[in-house]
Amino acid sequence: MSGKVHVMDHPLVAHKLTILRDKDTSVKDFREIVSEIGMLITYEATRDLPLTTKEVETPICRTIAPTLKGKKFAVVPILRAGLGLVDGVLRMVPSARVGHIGMFRDEETLEPHVYFCKMPKDIAERDIMIVDPMLATGGSAEAAITEMKKRGCKNIKLMVLLAAPEGVERIQKAHPDVDIYCGAVDDHLNEHGYIVPGLGDAGDRIFGTK
Ligand SMILES: O=P(O)(O)OC[C@H]1O[C@H](OP(=O)(O)OP(=O)(O)O)[C@H](O)[C@@H]1O
Ligand SMILES: O=c1cc[nH]c(=O)[nH]1
Numbered sequence: 001m002s003g004k005v006h007v008m009d010h011p012l013v014a015h016k017l018t019i020l021r022d023k024d025t026s027v028k029d030f031r032e033i034v035s036e037i038g039m040l041i042t043y044e045a046t047r048d049l050p051l052t053t054k055e056v057e058t059p060i061c062r063t064i065a066p067t068l069k070g071k072k073f074a075v076v077p078i079l080r081a082g083l084g085l086v087d088g089v090l091r092m093v094p095s096a097r098v099g100h101i102g103m104f105r106d107e108e109t110l111e112p113h114v115y116f117c118k119m120p121k122d123i124a125e126r127d128i129m130i131v132d133p134m135l136a137t138g139g140s141a142e143a144a145i146t147e148m149k150k151r152g153c154k155n156i157k158l159m160v161l162l163a164a165p166e167g168v169e170r171i172q173k174a175h176p177d178v179d180i181y182c183g184a185v186d187d188h189l190n191e192h193g194y195i196v197p198g199l200g201d202a203g204d205r206i207f208g209t210k
């Protein structure tokens with residue numbers, strides 16, 4: 001059975017994605033909105049976090065109230081564009097650890113290569129959220145998931161802003177145990193491996209490198 005694709009069905013996400021798609025959106029606004037959508041997708045992607053209870057004293061009385069069970073969680077951005085989503089995740093889950101995975105794509109073949117990987121020591125015991133704004137051919141995300149599995153990680157989710165159907169299919173085939181959380185699934189990839197209609201090069205737009 002393949003992993004589920006959770007497409008955010010929410011007017012706020014849809015509205016913010018449209019601002020990101022607009023080529024005239026400034027670097028400052030682009031970066032802020034990437035982070036905001038990161039926060040909104042985290043809200044959905046953490047629905048299954050286990051709860052326990054604890055006793056608290058409100059100004060009125062003592063009560064038993066829900067609290068997170070202290071599960072270990074890590075967010076793993078794919079460098080560089082994935083960095084844009086880290087802040088949004090951390091605002092929702094401040095205790096999360098952060099592992100970094102650096103990936104570049106061969107411009108001819110579009111195949112990814114890992115050039116950097118620095119993880120928390122206990123990464124194998126943590127629930128992992130790999131984050132990257134774009135799932136295009138799926139090569140980068142597939143390789144990042146493989147890298148995390150090599151390090152013993154078992155419970156892995158993938159968060160992206162936009163996905164191409166080709167990328168979704170690739171992840172579902174290569175890693176059927178991984179659910180994808182995304183803002184929208186777009187129409188197709190063009191001959192350069194860009195998502196159509198998409199939002200262009202996410203890394204360049206977050207960091208203003210073009
Ligand atoms: O699904 P794929 O076909 O692998 O493409 C998606 C990858 O491309 C972009 O990164 P890019 O390689 O442009 O690097 P950057 O983050 O440094 O801009 C994007 O952030 C993904 O990591
Ligand atoms: O559309 C795309 C595809 C890959 N990487 C991007 O940044 N944008």
Ligand SMILES: [Mg+2]
Nearest residue numbers: 201202203204
């Ligand atoms: Mg890029």
